[in-house]
Amino acid sequence: MIQNNNSPDIDWIESFALQSDDYDHLIHLLLEAGTPWSTAEIVVALLEHQLLREQEKSVNECEDWDEVYSPDKTYTSGQTIHFPLLGGLNGEVISIRNGENPDYGEYKVVQILCEDDTTREFACGLENNYLTHSSEFGSNGRSNPLRETAQQILKDHPRLFEDKIESELLEYNDLVRLSGYWFPVDLLVDINTGYLNLAEAALDLADGRPLSTKDLLQEIGMMTRENEEALLVFSLNYALQRDERFEDVGPSGQVLWFLTAMKPRDIVVSENYLACDPVGYLQESLTEDMKSLALKLCDEFSENIETQDKEGPVEVVLTYPHLRAGTLPLSAHTAHLFPSALVSPRVRITLIDALSGQSLPGWVALKERFVWGMAPLYKKYDVITGARITITPGTDLSESVVSIERRNPIKDWVRTLLIEDERYYLELRKCSISVGCVEENIVNVEDMSDVDALCEDLLHNGVTLENIIERMFRELAKLTPQGNVHTYTLYSVVNVVRRTPPESILAELGSNLAYLYVGDAYWRHAA
Amino acid sequence: MKPVIGNQHRENIEIGAEETLFHIDFSWWALREDEYNTYFHSLLCDKHQNEFNYVGDHERNLIDWVNPHTGEVFLIDSVEYIVRTHCSIQEGYIPEGMAMVDSVFRALLAHGNQPLTIKKLAYLIGRVGQESTILRMLGGRKVYKGLRPV
Numbered sequence: 004m005i006q007n008n009n010s011p012d013i014d015w016i017e018s019f020a021l022q023s024d025d026y027d028h029l030i031h032l033l034l035e036a037g038t039p040w041s042t043a044e045i046v047v048a049l050l051e052h053q054l055l056r057e058q059e060k061s062v063n064e065c066e067d068w069d070e071v072y073s074p075d076k077t078y079t080s081g082q083t084i085h086f087p088l089l090g091g092l093n094g095e096v097i098s099i100r101n102g103e104n105p106d107y108g109e110y111k112v113v114q115i116l117c118e119d120d121t122t123r124e125f126a127c128g129l130e131n132n133y134l135t136h137s138s139e140f141g142s143n144g145r146s147n148p149l150r151e152t153a154q155q156i157l158k159d160h161p162r163l164f165e166d167k168i169e170s171e172l173l174e175y176n177d178l179v180r181l182s183g184y185w186f187p188v189d190l191l192v193d194i195n196t197g198y199l200n201l202a203e204a205a206l207d208l209a210d211g212r213p214l215s216t217k218d219l220l221q222e223i224g225m226m227t228r229e230n231e232e233a234l235l236v237f238s239l240n241y242a243l244q245r246d247e248r249f250e251d252v253g254p255s256g257q258v259l260w261f262l263t264a265m266k267p268r269d270i271v272v273s274e275n276y277l278a279c280d281p282v283g284y285l286q287e288s289l290t291e292d293m294k295s296l297a298l299k300l301c302d303e304f305s306e307n308i309e310t311q312d313k314e315g316p317v318e319v320v321l322t323y324p325h326l327r328a329g330t331l332p333l334s335a336h337t338a339h340l341f342p343s344a345l346v347s348p349r350v351r352i353t354l355i356d357a358l359s360g361q362s363l364p365g366w367v368a369l370k371e372r373f374v375w376g377m378a379p380l381y382k383k384y385d386v387i388t389g390a391r392i393t394i395t396p397g398t399d400l401s402e403s404v405v406s407i408e409r410r411n412p413i414k415d416w417v418r419t420l421l422i423e424d425e426r427y428y429l430e431l432r433k434c435s436i437s438v439g440c441v442e443e444n445i446v447n448v449e450d451m452s453d454v455d456a457l458c459e460d461l462l463h464n465g466v467t468l469e470n471i472i473e474r475m476f477r478e479l480a481k482l483t484p485q486g487n488v489h490t491y492t493l494y495s496v497v498n499v500v501r502r503t504p505p506e507s508i509l510a511e512l513g514s515n516l517a518y519l520y521v522g523d524a525y526w527r528h529a530a
Numbered sequence: 531m532k533p534v535i536g537n538q539h540r541e542n543i544e545i546g547a548e549e550t551l552f553h554i555d556f557s558w559w560a561l562r563e564d565e566y567n568t569y570f571h572s573l574l575c576d577k578h579q580n581e582f583n584y585v586g587d588h589e590r591n592l593i594d595w596v597n598p599h600t601g602e603v604f605l606i607d608s609v610e611y612i613v614r615t616h617c618s619i620q621e622g623y624i625p626e627g628m629a630m631v632d633s634v635f636r637a638l639l640a641h642g643n644q645p646l647t648i649k650k651l652a653y654l655i656g657r658v659g660q661e662s663t664i665l666r667m668l669g670g671r672k673v674y675k676g677l678r679p680v
Contacts, residue, residue: 129596
């Protein structure tokens with residue numbers, strides 16, 4: 004029961020559930036509107052419908068009374084009045100006096116003897132709408148009080164009603180939901196195979212550029228009157244979504260269609276280089292120092308990273324898996340630079356080379372946590388593992404400017420992974436470096452295909468992460484006179500052969516007595 | 531005495547917060563006329579504080595206040611009328627950091643003393659999550675500023 008339009012009973016709110024005639028009412032409304040409605044619009048309409056039902060029920064209960072109270076009406080002594088907004092209170096007019104407030108103009112005050120033997124006073128004959136919600140009382144006000152109440156209820160309890168009604172509507176198969184909008188499936192515009200073929204051809208001719216639904220409607224000659232546009236867009240989105248030839252590659256709030264067949268196949272290959280099987284470890288085995296070291300590496304698979312709302316450029320230090328895959332990491336540190344999407348698994352972007360201004364097609368793989376499209380730049384600038392790459396926001400989220408720090412090539416001794424007869428080891432070898440790097444993270448790989456084969460072998464033979472860490476640690480220790488190994492270097496070389504977040508490596512170092520932390524991010528073999 | 535089990539206690543608080551309605555009991559204030567005058571004067575906005583100058587410095591008239599939601603008429607003091615119809619809708623009427631009792635009082639007055647649940651009151655005074663504290667304060671033996679369950 005609604006006690007008052009501005010303050011619905013908490014029980015009523017919590018026990019709110021859709022009735023069968025609510026569905027019919029909604030279908031009728033959508034049919035009349037002829038355009039899809041957002042969840043919020045639907046919630047307001049359904050709340051309004053239920054409020055009306057409550058009001059009608061209340062009025063029916065008071066048939067024995069002369070009048071339903073309304074402040075704009077006038078009453079005479081002896082009249083019986085019903086007050087639906089006071090929990091169905093009934094009473095009889097026992098006296099009338101003049102109103103005592105110039106703010107309300109001329110009006111009367113009726114004294115009511117209520118059925119509970121109390122006496123209460125009510126305004127009547129209020130000609131002007133001084134009361135904020137005078138139309139709530141049942142007069143023929145121009146505004147829609149029930150809608151206002153419904154909007155207020157939704158404002159006070161937004162998630163409660165949206166979640167409740169959404170989950171109930173999703174079970175009702177007659178309605179379709181797309182990007183938060185709803186429409187009856189039977190009333191959608193029929194988009195036949197012919198139109199879908201035309202859409203495919205239009206995307207084919209767009210030179211790999213994704214098209215919005217409106218653009219597609221124009222291309223396939225379906226654009227009609229403006230008032231039908233929303234329904235046509237909704238119907239076409241629905242049809243395209245159900246056809247495997249098309250994929251939505253737009254960021255949040257934007258629907259952009261692309262041909263599945265035109266997506267670069269290399270993205271799928273890249274996924275293989277970047278796949279990371281999480282290795283279980285005890286959180287307790289990580290000290291605060293270790294957690295802080297792991298955090299500095301900004302690995303996209305690191306857990307529990309809490310970042311402030313980031314803005315502006317971010318520098319990433321390239322790991323081997325990303326160099327091999329031609330990608331950038333999509334981590335908590337870089338996420339603000341790239342678009343996100345609620346529906347699309349991959350979002351199309353443009354990567355701009357800051358040095359040459361060249362634009363390259365890029366893809367943000369949200370689930371797999373990488374940004375694809377960097378391979379041409381890595382090749383062009385002879386990028387190696389450990390290179391510093393700065394990513395800057397473009398004019399909007401669909402653009403990112405990538406800056407690789409270029410230097411005059413110098414020959415330097417760098418740790419190099421060598422593979423011979425299924426055996427791998429590290430050696431210092433002269434290597435030309437022409438980009439800015441973080442010394443600790445540099446690893447040179449002479450033949451990437453050999454590394455691919457080695458990774459396969461290690462996986463196939465069930466070589467564990469502990470074995471790889473032990474082997475790489477030993478190899479790295481050999482390269483320095485003190486036998487010290489920097490955490491970043493170990494992380495970098497281990498990742499050449501097994502994609503691993505730093506926490507797993509640090510947990511092994513911390514829990515294995517064979518390793519001793521000597522401070523300043525360095526480890527050595529325990530004596 | 532049998533101790534109240536933790537869960538049951540929490541449950542009682544939840545029921546109290548959701549179901550019990552609170553309002554300003556003006557019969558409580560009727561016994562404290564001087565205090566009423568001073569307190570309502572403090573609720574006036576700057577403009578009306580100047581207009582009414584000192585507490586008790588003007589003739590106190592009774593005036594109709596019509597509940598905008600129900601149409602019910604209450605004869606109230608003119609200062610209280612100004613607070614309800616003007617001052618309570620000014621920005622900063624319930625300032626951040628104000629004592630809980632005063633915030634609840636002001637919130638109820640701004641809503642025409644329409645009985646409200648603890649949940650709704652907590653929301654109105656920006657103290658969501660502190661429902662049990664508000665309930666303890668309003669539901670206790672001592673009555674603060676006439677705030678009582680209906």
